[in-house]
Amino acid sequence: MEEPGAPETARHERADSAANHERILAAARDVFARRGLDAEIKEIADRAGVGVGTLYRHFDSRDGLLRALILQTHDDLLQRLRAAADTQDAAHALRAVIHAATDVYRQFGALTEVALAGRLDHLRPDGHEELTAAFTGLLRRGVADGTFRADLDIPMMIAALESVFTSGKVVRLVAERGYAGAAAAISDLFLHACLAVPTGPGRGRAT
Amino acid sequence: MEEPGAPETARHERADSAANHERILAAARDVFARRGLDAEIKEIADRAGVGVGTLYRHFDSRDGLLRALILQTHDDLLQRLRAAADTQDAAHALRAVIHAATDVYRQFGALTEVALAGRLDHLRPDGHEELTAAFTGLLRRGVADGTFRADLDIPMMIAALESVFTSGKVVRLVAERGYAGAAAAISDLFLHACLAVPTGPGRGRAT
Amino acid sequence: MEEPGAPETARHERADSAANHERILAAARDVFARRGLDAEIKEIADRAGVGVGTLYRHFDSRDGLLRALILQTHDDLLQRLRAAADTQDAAHALRAVIHAATDVYRQFGALTEVALAGRLDHLRPDGHEELTAAFTGLLRRGVADGTFRADLDIPMMIAALESVFTSGKVVRLVAERGYAGAAAAISDLFLHACLAVPTGPGRGRAT
Amino acid sequence: MEEPGAPETARHERADSAANHERILAAARDVFARRGLDAEIKEIADRAGVGVGTLYRHFDSRDGLLRALILQTHDDLLQRLRAAADTQDAAHALRAVIHAATDVYRQFGALTEVALAGRLDHLRPDGHEELTAAFTGLLRRGVADGTFRADLDIPMMIAALESVFTSGKVVRLVAERGYAGAAAAISDLFLHACLAVPTGPGRGRAT
DNA sequence: AATGAATGAGGCTTCATTCAT
DNA sequence: TATGAATGAAGCCTCATTCAT
Known part of the structure; x- marks a missing residue:
């Protein structure tokens, strides 16, 4: 973290401030994750070990802080989803994506919910679309190459998968x-829902 | 409607009171569904056409009102799930259950989320367990009779299904x-996830 | 205050509320007058003998309260100025106007300052113009009928007169x-500044 | 500019510090003049091009800074009033005084108001009295030598004149x-109010 | 019993002042 | 000594709950 040769003290002030910035973000992540979006600013500041004034020096308002977090969550999620989706085999890619999302969830808690739920879109317009687009691409690829069934209802599939992470069930x-167990269980279920059925009659729209 | 012998006014008052009780519940359902759980008491009272004082005569507190609603939602949900689960064929039963849940959701909105999410459990302990039990019974039956695949992860399946209703995605x-379209789409997806694969090799745990 | 025959109780609630409204206005007048416009809401509420919540039920915000007061001050001032200006003799009219303003000042204190100063015009646009117009009319009439000197700088005169009431000097x-003494002193001074000089040479622009 | 023998750095530092002191005062004058007395310390520091810490090294508190400014304003005002009052002819002296005050106002803005208004006297006790005394001397002289009318109400006259500068009207x-126009207009008005009426009957206390 | 005005604790935010660098 | 980040007291406002009518 320290560039060699850089003067220790000259940048210390800045480093402290930057550290506080990070600590506030981390604390906010934590507190929002545990208490929900109604959490009090004071609790976040306390947990970060700073005064409220400091929090407000770094983020102009409660919404500003939330926006920063959503942004961060989005970026993290998106980046990891894209990386995971790169995997050749669509089935493996889907698994990887779910593992990634579970991991992100572990860190961002309730914020993942918000990021995926599309609520608070006023704080981060278009954020959700990008995620949806990434997902859609992956699923389409799987359908195209025969990995996933041709009649897969992609928007529904995305909605369901997002729901799992949006609902708070992942926590449990x-x-x-x-x-790993949680990610595997989610993967198994949703792969079953997506995978093409090799041969057999009798499968299909079972009403 | 007229019980003979009862004093006119007393009956009237009771009828009025009962009517108010219902109107408040309905209004609360409506407002909570639209505005989320942070909705203001005042708005509910307004929509019910009563004063806040009257609301507080019927429900001891905000949480009391919420508890009554969760209870109601639970009861409704549970009753309809049980009815739907009675259907012979497990696949049809699952479809019926999903339709029922969608219907309930339409009416209870955000409250369904809460009821299914298991948050606010302090307001209605054990409520969630009953629902889970009903679901579990249905799925076990399907697995037992070969309709659903033997390795179905029942708790995961329930969690995922609940998630869809918990996440707010159903609204969209x-x-x-x-x-009907929403219920059908959800049913299709989750049936695919549950149904036993008739013959084919190559299916199964697809890693 | 009581219209005979009106039901006592039926309107009592309203009467209480109206009374509170007035008490809050009076208290605000008082407190703003003594402490200036930075006065605390809490102090006003205390002095009115109500809780802050009640204050906010009657006035949507600090500015709302201020606006109501400015309005009231303006209306009072304007009405009395107009009445005073009706006096035939322009000189007497000016005296009457000054007496009226002094009287209003006694009641509204710092608020008169604001009303006359034209600050906070965003709270009450055009309020100031009406006052200026009323003044201007009076002075023009005096100039026209020869009571006031022909070269009287009317805007300057108004500015100076307003200043006396705007500056807080009247309090002292x-x-x-x-x-009465204050009003007389102000009148004397400004009449001297306005009155036409009967004959004499040597008077006039004294540079 | 270089005092021989003084150590380089010490001198520099002192010069820097003195320069900062002046820049802060100037900035404060500016900001208070434009924003009013509620202006923020931060804005003053910014405009002075120093950190808040530096501002606080030079002035112990917000009130300390204000006090210094009032003092400065007072001194400036007093000095110029005295100079102006030296003029032989009392009428010319009054004009000169008003010009001087207008000029000071241009520089000190809202601070002149405060200085003249006598508010914030706790910050600078007796300051106002000196000004009043200077004014009183000038007017008395005019009355004594027959330039101003014998029945001139000197305290009232001073109050009115101060009011013009206190009220913020001068800005407009x-x-x-x-x-120059503003100063002339003010002078004209107040000279009319003060000057002795040469001959004519009919003038005088006009009730 | 119904009403809605009154209450006041508690949350968010600002800003004068302090202090570590 | 200069800097500006940190602090936290204090003000504004909201809203669940109470209470007089």
Whole structure:
């Protein structure tokens, strides 16, 4: 973290401030994740170990802080989803994506919900569209190459998958099964919902 | 409607009071559904056409009102799920359950989310367990009779299904596809995830 | 204050509320007059004998309260100025106007200053213009009928007169000389500044 | 500019510090004049091109800074009034005084108001009295030598004149008529109010 | 019993002042 | 000594709840 040769003290002030910035973000992540979006500013400041004034020096308002977090969550999520989607095999890619999302969730908690839910879009317009687009691309690829069934309802699939992360269920899943277990369970379920059925009659629209 | 012998006014008052009780519940359902759980008491009272004082005569506190609604939602949900689950064929039963849930959602909005999410459990302990139990019964039956695949991860399946209703996605789905369309789409997706694969090799845990 | 025959109780609630409204206005007048426009809302509420919530039920915000007061001050001032200006003799009219303004000042204190100063015009646009217009009319009439000197700088005269009431000096004057004494002193001074000089040479622009 | 023998740096530092002191005062004058007395310390520091910490090294508190400014304004005002009052002819002296005050106002803005208004006297006790005394001397002289009318109400006259500068009206006057025009208009009005009436009957206390 | 005005604790935010660098 | 980040007291306003009518 320290560039060698750089003067220690000259940048210390800045470094402190930057550290506080990060600590506030982390604290906010934490507190929002645990208490929900109604959490009090004071609690965040306390947890960050700073006064409220400091928090307000770094973020102009409650919404400003929230926006910064959503942005961060989005960026992280998007970047990891894209990386995961790069995997050749669409099925593996979907698994990777779900693992990534679970991981992001672990860190951002309730904020992932918000980021995926599309609420608070006024704070971060278009953020959700980008995620949806990335997902859609992956699923389309799978359908195109025969990995996923031709009649897969892609928007529905995305909505359902997002729902799992939006609903707060992941918290419990992770608590009960651990990170890998939760990701595996989600993957298994949704792969079953997507995968093309090799041969057999009798499958299909079962009403 | 007229019980003979009862004093005119007393009956009237009771009828008025009962009517108010219902109107407040309906208004609260409406307002919570539209505005979310942060909705103001005043708005609910206004929409019910009563003063806040009257609202507080019927429900001891904000949480009391919320509890009553969750209870109602739960009961409604549970009753309809049980009815739907009675259907012989497990696949049809699952579809019926999803339709029922969608319908309930339409009426209770954000409250369904809460009821299914298991948040606010302090308001209505055990409520969630009953729902889970009903679901579990249905799915187990399907697995037992071969309709659903043997390795179905039932808790995961329930969590995912609940998530769809918990996440607020249904609102959009219903808005975009109408009530029946939304229910059908959800059903299709989750049936694919549950149904046993008739024959084919190559299916199964697709890693 | 009580219209005979009106039901006592039926309007009592309203009467209480109206009374509070007035008490808050009076308290605000008082407190703003003494403490200036930075006075705390809490102090006003205390002095009115109500909670802050009640104050906010009657006035949507600090500015709303201020606006109501400015309006009231303006209306009072304007009405009395117009009445005073009706006096036939322009000189007497000017005296009457000054007496009226002094009286209004006694009641509205710092608010008169604001009303006359034209600050806070965003709260009450055009308010100041009406006052100026009323003054101007009076002075023009005096010039036209020869009571006031032909070269009277009317805008300057108005500015100076307003200044006396805007500056807070009246408070001291009234304190030192009483209401009538203050009004008389102001009148004397400004009449001297306005009155036409009967004959004599040597008077006029004295550079 | 270089005092021989003084150590280089110490001198520099002192010069820097003195320069900062002046820049802060100038900035404060500016900002208070434009924004009023509620102006923020931060804005003053910014405009002075120093950090708030530096401002606080030079002035112990917000009130300390204000006090210094009032003092400065007072001294400037007093000195110029005295100089102006030296003029032989009392009428010319009054004009000169008004010109001087207008000029000071141009520079000190809202601070002149405060200085003349006698508010904030706790910041600068007795300051106002000196000004009043200077004014009183001038007017008494005029009365004594027959330039001003014998029945001139000197305290009232002073109050009115101060009011013009206290009220903020000068800002507008200067804006509309320029510095000289404003000063002339004020002078004309107040000279009319003070000057002795040469002969004519019918003049005098006009009730 | 119904009404809605009154209450006041508590949240968000600002800004004078302090202090580590 | 200069800097500006940090601090936290204090003000404004909201809204769940109470209470007089």
